[in-house]
Amino acid sequence: MKAIVFNEYGPADVLRLQDVEDPEPGLGQVRIAVRAAGVNPLDHKIRSGAMREFMPVDFPHLPGTEASGVIDAVGDGVTGFAVGDEVFGRTSSGSYAERTLAEADRITRKPDALSWPEAAALPVATETAYRSLEELGVRAGETLIIHGAAGGVGTIAVQIAVARGVRVIGTASPGNHAHLRSLGATPVRYGPGLVDAVRAVAPDGVDAALDLSGQGEALEASIELTGGTDRVLEIANRAVSEPFGVRFSAGGAGEYRGGPAAAEAIELIAAGKLHILIHRCCPLAEAADAQRASETGHLTGKIVLTV
Numbered sequence: 001m002k003a004i005v006f007n008e009y010g011p012a013d014v015l016r017l018q019d020v021e022d023p024e025p026g027l028g029q030v031r032i033a034v035r036a037a038g039v040n041p042l043d044h045k046i047r048s049g050a051m052r053e054f055m056p057v058d059f060p061h062l063p064g065t066e067a068s069g070v071i072d073a074v075g076d077g078v079t080g081f082a083v084g085d086e087v088f089g090r091t092s093s094g095s096y097a098e099r100t101l102a103e104a105d106r107i108t109r110k111p112d113a114l115s116w117p118e119a120a121a122l123p124v125a126t127e128t129a130y131r132s133l134e135e136l137g138v139r140a141g142e143t144l145i146i147h148g149a150a151g152g153v154g155t156i157a158v159q160i161a162v163a164r165g166v167r168v169i170g171t172a173s174p175g176n177h178a179h180l181r182s183l184g185a186t187p188v189r190y191g192p193g194l195v196d197a198v199r200a201v202a203p204d205g206v207d208a209a210l211d212l213s214g215q216g217e218a219l220e221a222s223i224e225l226t227g228g229t230d231r232v233l234e235i236a237n238r239a240v241s242e243p244f245g246v247r248f249s250a251g252g253a254g255e256y257r258g259g260p261a262a263a264e265a266i267e268l269i270a271a272g273k274l275h276i277l278i279h280r281c282c283p284l285a286e287a288a289d290a291q292r293a294s295e296t297g298h299l300t301g302k303i304v305l306t307v
């Protein structure tokens with residue numbers, strides 16, 4: 001099959017489209033003929049070597065952790081899925097490829113209403129958004145600030161929170177404010193004066209804060225606004241969370257909430273309360289360009305590769 005491969009840590013130029021062996025599904029796994037693969041910041045952090053302390057990889061390495069497509073092989077011990085099923089979910093081999101593997105308990109049937117790119121854009125963003133809101137224990141009637149609210153995770157987190165009756169304040173650069181308003185959030189510009197700007201739009205206070213930006217100033221503002229670290233969660237930058245004594249959620253095996261997250265997302269999509277925004281869709285061969293765009297850190301929604 002054709003797949004994007006890299007043989008060393010480095011800039012996006014290390015990504016190559018190559019012929020590699022098809023992966024074979026093991027116990028509890030399915031193989032998916034990929035139609036689309038989501039691009040996430042984690043992909044370029046792994047490729048550059050920035051994550052090598054926490055997530056070292058062996059070379060050659062195939063990037064990508066989420067996909068949509070059609071099951072074309074089923075491993076032993078899999079029940080509930082068969083060849084021909086249209087699915088989306090987290091993958092356990094590289095998803096920037098014509099075929100990828102997934103644990104059967106990490107995939108979901110694709111609703112007909114979702115396109116392949118839309119379905120491929122869901123797994124990481126919905127699981128992260130759902131897990132973060134659960135960890136923060138955000139309830140209807142409360143006010144939540146989301147730093148970096150216009151990107152892949154933020155666009156989904158804002159909509160789930162709004163649908164649950166939460167008042168959301170989202171930080172973004174001015175060019176993304178109309179987008180945040182369209183999702184039901186109150187936009188605020190990040191940078192100097194953030195705390196005062198938030199107090200001006202939330203005079204009754206802020207109950208909880210989710211940081212998707214990985215900036216120390218976002219955590220500092222969050223602690224000031226919520227009155228402590230109890231209801232502040234960092235997911236973008238582990239190193240910045242420690243000096244502030246703020247919890248970091250990495251989504252490891254014990255924390256992973258993919259099943260209920262996908263179920264809630266499908267329900268909200270059917271009710272017209274969750275819209276998936278694709279920042280850019282490009283062919284597999286343009287994976288390096290896609291990662292360069294992701295690396296700018298200023299997306300509105302998600303980047304997706306089509307296969």
Ligand SMILES: NC(=O)c1ccc[n+]([C@@H]2O[C@H](COP(=O)([O-])OP(=O)(O)OC[C@H]3O[C@@H](n4cnc5c(N)ncnc54)[C@H](OP(=O)(O)O)[C@@H]3O)[C@@H](O)[C@H]2O)c1
Nearest residue numbers: 041148150151152153172173190213235236249250251298
């Ligand atoms: N721990 C986990 O489980 C987990 C899971 C998924 C993702 N993540 C991490 O979470 C982060 C966000 O992921 P994503 O997919 O949403 O990324 P993304 O699509 O690249 O979006 C990043 C957003 O951050 C905003 N931003 C940039 N600089 C900012 C600043 N100084 N202050 C506030 N906002 C700023 C950008 O908005 P503007 O263009 O408006 O500046 C952009 O919309 C990444 O670091 C990713 O690796 C962690």
